Amino acid sequence: MRRRTGIKLWLLVMLCLTLPAAVLIPAPATAAQDSSKAARVLLVYDSLGVDTPAAGNIETLQRLLLSLGATVTTVASDAYKPEMAEDYAKLITVCNTEDLCGAITHDIAAIAGGWLHIGPNPPEALRGMLALQTETAGRQSLKLSVGGLSEDHIFINRLPYIAKWKGETYGQMTSSEFQAPFAVSAGGYAYVPYFESGNLSELAVAYVLRTWLGVEAPTQSYLLIRGITPFIDLDKLEALSEQLYNAGIPFLVSVSPLFNNTDYPAMQRYLAALQAVQSHNGSVLVQVPTPTSAGQDSSVLKTQMDGFLNHLAEAGIAPLGMTGDVKRAQVKEGREAGFAFSDTTILFANESGGTTGQTEAVQPFAASPYAISAKVLLQISRENKLWPTFPVNLAVTFDWFENDASQEEAVREAAGSWLPFADFKSETHSLSSSAHKAESRSGALLLDGRPADLQERAEPEVQAPVVTQPEQKVTFHALFSVQSRILIVLIITTLMLFAVFLLIGYRLYKRKYYKSGGGL
Secondary structure (H helix, E strand, O other): OHHHHHHHHHHHHHHHHHHHHHHHOHHHHHHHHHHHHHOEEEEEEOOOOOOOOOOOHHHHHHHHHHHOOOEEEEEEHHHOOHHHHHHOOEEEEEOOOHHHHHHHHOOOOOOOOOEEEEOOOOOHHHHHHHOOEEEEEOOEEEEEEEOOEEEEEEEEOOEEEEEEOOOEEEOEEEOOOOEEOOEEEEOOEEEEOOOOOOOOHHHHHHHHHHHHHOOOOOOOEEEEEEEEOOOOOHHHHHHHHHHHHHOOOOEEEEEOOOOOOOOOHHHHHHHHHHHHHHHOOEEEEEEOOOOOOOOOOHHHHHHHHHHHHHHHHHOOOOOOEEEEEHHHHHOHHHHHHHOOOEOEEEEEOOOOOOOOOEEEEEOOOOEOOEEEEHHHHHOOEEOOOOOOOOOOOEEEEEEOOOOHHHHHHHHHHHHHOOOOEOOHHHOOEEEEOOOOEEEEEOOEEEEOOEEOOOOOOOOOOOOOOOOOOOHHHHHHHHHHHHHHHHHHHHHHHHHHHHHHHHHHHHHHHHHHHHHOOOOO
């Protein structure tokens, strides 16, 4: 009896222990699904704002969202259907042309996940949720401040601003006529009246997006040199690497691939310069060609990129990721061909024009710092000497320098900016080609599982290429050498014979003269 009672008691205890576990097991999966859904954003815009101050802001939004880990689907207002919003937890509407704003928000009902509107004429749903009242200012100079950063003399032609609101505010816009918050949000709804690329509003919108998307990860900033090709002055590249190394600044370079004539001395010189970059604490990223360049077939591009990455690895160079235009990353075939080697990518603004609407969702990369020009960032003022924490990982970019003066000035600006540049190798990144794998772990750079040869020396040696002369040239040289020797011998022999004949003639003439009774 006691044994039976003990068994029942044991079963009761086990049942009590397993019931909570059964209830809790599905919770992580549900949370993961909700988190995945929360990161999916539908971006609807009325126009690209070509030839207006708003030009480029749609593309900038795409890059910001991808850098913050969101999956982005971009749709033009004329292709938008009201039921599309039902598949997304987050919606962003952008009005770049005031006359077209109504076409975006007319049929959109309030959605539970979150709605951010950028530009004039905020929809009624947001007005109600945020108790918004807006007014419009004419042409004037504006001061924008946010997160301890500020920029003066931002000129605007026509600007809606927030007069009354309810909720959390971000930043401040100040002019001679008004003072208003840059943005306001509450309960998943947010409104940003002004956004243009090329000034502080880029980062100001990033602060709003970070909170709106619920991103909490810490951020870092990196120094990136763009435009490294085999055709630049490679000695200047090595000198720049040494200057940054001596200044204690870790850096990245975006290098263009070389697909043809890889056995030429120029390619060996290119690899030697990249070895110098790596030896001076530089990290190498490989640029994916723009969609307008040659070799657009996806399979051909992937094979070419793979071959170049193998060349780098065989030279001891360990690239940690890719760079490229956002347009290339939006196209599935181009993304699979150019960016398939690494999940670390820095996206640049399109060189070949504005973006287009994408019906397919664009997935974020595991690591994708937001590229911002050093010219844009360094024109921003800050309250203290130290920079505040940025809302997103930044890649502060310098384009390749045309002369020594601009290069030295850029190094001085970077060293004196107090920007907290991080070492890219301190994070986990990896890149795999068909034959090799490069990766970084906690500051260590590995190539095929072994430490890469960083060769920590100020002036890495460059092995001079050995050029073999063609056989035909060697043969002609030998032939001409033999002919020269023969001619010299013939000339000397002729001169000696001439001297002998001259001596003989002189003797015969002298003897004949004596016989004839003449005298000397």
